[in-house]
Amino acid sequence: MRVSSLRVRVLISATLWIALSLCGAGYAILEVFEAATLRQFDQRLSEELAGLRVAVATDPRNPAARMTSPSFRHVNSGLYFQAETAGLTVTSHSLRDQHLPLGVPGRVPERYVVPGPDGQNLRLLSQTIPNGEGTRWQLGVAA
Secondary structure (H helix, E strand, O other): OOOOOHHHHHHHHHHHHHHHHHHHHHHHHHHHHHHHHHHHHHHHHHHHHHHHHHHHHHOOOOHHHHOOOHHHOOOOOOOEEEEEEOOEEEEOHHHOOOOOOOOOOOOOOEEEEEEOOOOOEEEEEEEEEEOOOOOEEEEEEEO
């Protein structure tokens, strides 16, 4: 077969279009999967942050006692929380003696990527809430 024949040109063209279509479809599937995974991950962080808000409101002297997820109790589990107010910082046992950089205080939950206890990247959800004593709690949950 000669390269200039119509059959060869159609075959090469069809092969290129199929390869490009498969690459495009693969990329689209990866993007959809990544977006769904991040949405689920952020939903879990939002739920844990809501639990931390309740823990701080219910027992401001010891909010860690109300954080019941087993992952908060195991060192380097990958799930961490931190609550700060004037002169008091409460962290999950999973953080050991380290602290999370909670970012800029804000009433709306903000997402950050911060370094973790072992230098890994963590996705952090942080929010500042008022407490009944006229001060504020800055809360953060990371995984």
